[in-house]
Amino acid sequence: MSGVLGGIYNTVIRSNGVFLSAIFVGAFATNLAFDTGSNALWDSINRGRQWKDIKHRYMESEDEE
Amino acid sequence: MSVPTRLSTAISRQAARQTLPAVRAAPLGVQQQKRTRADASTSHAEFNSPFTRGTSGKKDTTVIPSFKKYRSGSETNNKVFQYFMVGAFGGLSALGAKNTVQDFLVNMSASADVLAQAKVEVDLASIPEGKNVIIKWRGKPVFIRHRTADEIKEADETKWESLRDPQADSERVKKPEWLIMLGVCTHLGCVPIGEAGDFGGWFCPCHGSHYDISGRIRKGPAPLNLEVPEYDFPEDTSLVIG
Numbered sequence: 041m042s043g044v045l046g047g048i049y050n051t052v053i054r055s056n057g058v059f060l061s062a063i064f065v066g067a068f069a070t071n072l073a074f075d076t077g078s079n080a081l082w083d084s085i086n087r088g089r090q091w092k093d094i095k096h097r098y099m100e101s102e103d104e105e
Numbered sequence: 106m107s108v109p110t111r112l113s114t115a116i117s118r119q120a121a122r123q124t125l126p127a128v129r130a131a132p133l134g135v136q137q138q139k140r141t142r143a144d145a146s147t148s149h150a151e152f153n154s155p156f157t158r159g160t161s162g163k164k165d166t167t168v169i170p171s172f173k174k175y176r177s178g179s180e181t182n183n184k185v186f187q188y189f190m191v192g193a194f195g196g197l198s199a200l201g202a203k204n205t206v207q208d209f210l211v212n213m214s215a216s217a218d219v220l221a222q223a224k225v226e227v228d229l230a231s232i233p234e235g236k237n238v239i240i241k242w243r244g245k246p247v248f249i250r251h252r253t254a255d256e257i258k259e260a261d262e263t264k265w266e267s268l269r270d271p272q273a274d275s276e277r278v279k280k281p282e283w284l285i286m287l288g289v290c291t292h293l294g295c296v297p298i299g300e301a302g303d304f305g306g307w308f309c310p311c312h313g314s315h316y317d318i319s320g321r322i323r324k325g326p327a328p329l330n331l332e333v334p335e336y337d338f339p340e341d342t343s344l345v346i347g
Binding site: 045046048049053059062063064066067070071 | 179181182184185188192193195196197199200203204
């Protein structure tokens, strides 16, 4: 346990630049994960009610023309 | 309930109170035992003062209490935890700041209805040679002229270097037969009249500016040539302005 944490401390935290970049990369990843996750949740709650779900019912006739 | 029975129950209750703590607190010091006996009816807590030396139980204010129980095993663990918390909150703050700025900028960009009107598509096949068409684009008139070969030649051969706003015809058109420009006079913003004026192009009735067949100012008060908007020909017979 201490070895793992010591490794993290020595690789990530000790150098300020690396720590700061890790923070920004983490923020970016969090942003991405949060957006993807919340969109997936929204889509799963509103399944079958959104335009992209029912589009094929109405767009078929237009394509045939 | 008679008086003797009440008295006997009170005595027995008192006895029970006193015997129980005495049994429990037997190994403790005399002082503490006295204290626990005094409030044994209300409290089960025991208090060991850290300000005592050894096991004597005697109070001594110069004793530094031991905080060994509260110390964590290693310094690295604490450091990693602290820096993790600092970094995590820093990251969340960065995220919040980024989203604030982004929302503010997105708020200033064009909305969907504006973007939908920003482009106009025109079918060029319906415009015969030598005819003008005026369409509305972003609230302004746009002149589209299908120029004849003679007009192209005339526009090309004009000595443009000596004009008020010198510009070659090839700079103003992408295809020589199609002249596309904003129908707003560069003087005070009137709409010029097509196929009029001294130079066979456009004539502004407001203050008498004459434009030639390439839309260049030739005579009158206007300072600049008619403006050419962004446009493109995605196919041979269609034109997209914007």
